[in-house]
Amino acid sequence: MKSRIVYGPILSRRLGRSLGIDVIKNTGSKKNCNYDCIYCQLGHVELKLGSPEDVKEAVTPKEVSESFEKFYKDVEGLDYITFSGTCEPSLNLSLGEMIQSIREISGVPVCVITNSSLMGREDVRKNLSQADLVVATLVSGIEKTWRKIHRPAPCINFQEIIEGLRELAKAGDGKKLALEVMFLESETGEPLNSTDEEVDCLIKTIRYICPDEIEVLTISRPPAEKWVKPVSEERLREIADRFISEFGAEKVRLVLKGKKKKAKVLHRDLEEEVYALLLRRPCTFEQTWQGLSIDPESLRPVLEKLLAEGKIEEIGSKNSVYYRAK
Incomplete structure (x- = not known):
C-alpha cells in the first residue's frame, strides 16, 4: 500500500492533536533511522542510515x-503540525x-x-531552529x-550531540527546545537510565544544555526489545x-496519559488513512478511532481487512492489543 507523506491526526500525550509529516519515503524499509533504539515502537532498524548523505529517497519540499x-483542509482542531513518522x-x-x-x-505551530x-x-x-518547538531525545548523560x-x-x-543541543537551546527568537527524557x-x-546515578548525571547534563522544557516520561507502546x-x-x-527541585516547576513536565480531544476530520480513503497512521505509530483500537475521529463500528471492518491482507499485525502488551503495519 502506498504510504502518505501526511498522516493522522494523532492524539499525543505531549502535543494534543497533531497532524504528522514523514519526510523520507519508506519504500524497501518501513523505518529510516540512524538509531536502533531498544524501546522503539516501530521495531528494529533493518539498515541504519549514518548521515543525511546516505538517504536515497528523501521527500522534497514540493511534495x-x-x-x-x-x-490539511480536511482536519479541524489541530494543536501542532509535527515532523516525525518512520524516519529521523x-x-x-x-x-x-x-x-x-x-x-x-497554515497558522498551526510546527514541531x-x-x-x-x-x-x-x-x-x-x-x-531545526525554524520550528516553533523541537522535542529532542536525551536518555542519558x-x-x-x-x-x-x-x-x-x-x-x-x-559529545557532539550534547554540544549541539546546547547550541540549539541558544537559538531563542520565540523558539522552544524541549528535552524528552524517556526513562526505562x-x-x-x-539498570538502564532510571537509577539515582543516571538521574544525577542527567541533571548535570541538562543544566549544561539549558533547554526551555524537560519532559519526563516512559514507554506506553510495545518496545522493540521485549x-x-x-x-x-x-x-x-x-x-x-x-x-523540579533543580530546574523549577515551570520547566518540568511529567507526561502521563493525554486528554482526549475531539476534532472534525473529513475522510476520503479510510483504509489508506488507517494504514498510514499505523505505519508510523502502533495504536490500540481505541487510540485509532479517537485519533482519526472515526466511528468505532466503521473502523472494525477496515482493521479486519488490513489484517486479512497481511498489511498490519496485532502486537500485545500487558494491558492492550496494538495494531502495527508490517
Whole structure:
C-alpha cells in the first residue's frame, strides 16, 4: 500500500492533536533511522542510515507542500503540525524549507520530534531552529548508557550531540527546545537510565544544555526489545520532583496519559488513512478511532481487512492489543 507523506491526526500525550509529516519515503524499509533504539515502537532498524548523505529517497519540499495542502483542509482542531513518522526527520536536509512552506499554508505551530543524533551538524541545527518547538531525545548523560539504549550508527558522536543541543537551546527568537527524557527499566533487573546515578548525571547534563522544557516520561507502546519495560508512575513522579527541585516547576513536565480531544476530520480513503497512521505509530483500537475521529463500528471492518491482507499485525502488551503495519 502506498504510504502518505501526511498522516493522522494523532492524539499525543505531549502535543494534543497533531497532524504528522514523514519526510523520507519508506519504500524497501518501513523505518529510516540512524538509531536502533531498544524501546522503539516501530521495531528494529533493518539498515541504519549514518548521515543525511546516505538517504536515497528523501521527500522534497514540493511534495510536502502539495500533500499538506491536500489533507490539511480536511482536519479541524489541530494543536501542532509535527515532523516525525518512520524516519529521523533531521536526516532530510530540506527540513527547514519544508517548515517554511507549511507556515505559508497554515497558522498551526510546527514541531519537530528528533532523536538528537545529528545535533553536531550546523546545517541540521539551522533547519531545526525554524520550528516553533523541537522535542529532542536525551536518555542519558553517560555515553555507555546512551549507546546501550539507542544502538547508534558508528559515525554518531555522543559529545557532539550534547554540544549541539546546547547550541540549539541558544537559538531563542520565540523558539522552544524541549528535552524528552524517556526513562526505562528492564525485566532482567539490569539498570538502564532510571537509577539515582543516571538521574544525577542527567541533571548535570541538562543544566549544561539549558533547554526551555524537560519532559519526563516512559514507554506506553510495545518496545522493540521485549525485556524493556516502563518505569512505574511512582518512580516517574520521584524523578520529576527531583527535576523540579533543580530546574523549577515551570520547566518540568511529567507526561502521563493525554486528554482526549475531539476534532472534525473529513475522510476520503479510510483504509489508506488507517494504514498510514499505523505505519508510523502502533495504536490500540481505541487510540485509532479517537485519533482519526472515526466511528468505532466503521473502523472494525477496515482493521479486519488490513489484517486479512497481511498489511498490519496485532502486537500485545500487558494491558492492550496494538495494531502495527508490517
